[in-house]
Amino acid sequence: DTEVTQTPKHLVMGMTNKKSLKCEQHMGHRAMYWYKQKAKKPPELMFVYSYEKLSINESVPSRFSPECPNSSLLNLHLHALQPEDSALYLCASSQVGRGRGETQYFGPGTRLLVL
Amino acid sequence: KQEVTQIPAALSVPEGENLVLNCSFTDSAIYNLQWFRQDPGKGLTSLLLIQSSQREQTSGRLNASLDKSSGRSTLYIAASQPGDSATYLCAVRKETSGSRLTFGEGTQLTVNP
Numbered sequence: 001d002t003e004v005t006q007t008p009k010h011l012v013m014g015m016t017n018k019k020s021l022k023c024e025q026h027m028g029h030r031a032m033y034w035y036k037q038k039a040k041k042p043p044e045l046m047f048v049y050s051y052e053k054l055s056i057n058e059s060v061p062s063r064f065s066p067e068c069p070n071s072s073l074l075n076l077h078l079h080a081l082q083p084e085d086s087a088l089y090l091c092a093s094s095q096v097g098r099g100r101g102e103t104q105y106f107g108p109g110t111r112l113l114v115l
Numbered sequence: 116k117q118e119v120t121q122i123p124a125a126l127s128v129p130e131g132e133n134l135v136l137n138c139s140f141t142d143s144a145i146y147n148l149q150w151f152r153q154d155p156g157k158g159l160t161s162l163l164l165i166q167s168s169q170r171e172q173t174s175g176r177l178n179a180s181l182d183k184s185s186g187r188s189t190l191y192i193a194a195s196q197p198g199d200s201a202t203y204l205c206a207v208r209k210e211t212s213g214s215r216l217t218f219g220e221g222t223q224l225t226v227n228p
Binding site: 006031043045088090094104 | 158159204220221
């Protein structure tokens with residue numbers, strides 16, 4: 001099973017709302033990732049959890065906050081977002097966070113629209 | 116800073132044609148290079164991963180090659196089908212960037228029946 005699941009598939013929220021995106025994998029992977037993808041652009045890495053240790057892309061604003069309750073789950077908490085945050089949010093996982101050969105497996109994404 | 120470039124940005128071919136997608140990267144100190152496929156509005160599907168020590172990988176009608184010293188990779192698709200229509204992304208993992216992948220802008224492929 002090489003499946004990464006994400007919920008919800010679609011999300012519309014106002015700028016004052018608080019919402020969370022969820023990601024789950026049962027492949028025993030120890031690294032999980034959040035990416036943001038704008039239309040016709042490649043994914044941009046936001047956060048990495050590797051062996052429960054968080055690495056942050058410094059350009060990501062604090063209105064995005066990741067949470068890793070356990071090695072199979074990864075959440076992305078959203079608060080006070082801006083319309084420019086509208087994008088496809090992709091979760092991925094890989095077998096190890098350090099090492100040479102791991103393949104990253106991506107979920108189907110959550111399409112977020114901020115009004 | 117690692118930069119990844121994919122040429123062409125878009126490609127349209129008739130069904131049955133063999134085709135090559137190109138990926139180049141500026142920093143040859145990489146762990147691996149990965150090719151992905153993305154359908155519109157969907158997530159990425161991993162196609163092939165080539166370790167830095169490897170020259171090529173094959174899966175079905177797909178063949179990916181890697182020339183690390185020249186900073187180039189190609190994805191060869193044999194006997195293309197309409198179902199191959201998608202955006203193809205290459206991504207490299209640098210030796211000094213942990214798990215971070217650096218993506219190219221992608222090649223949008225259309226295979227016409």
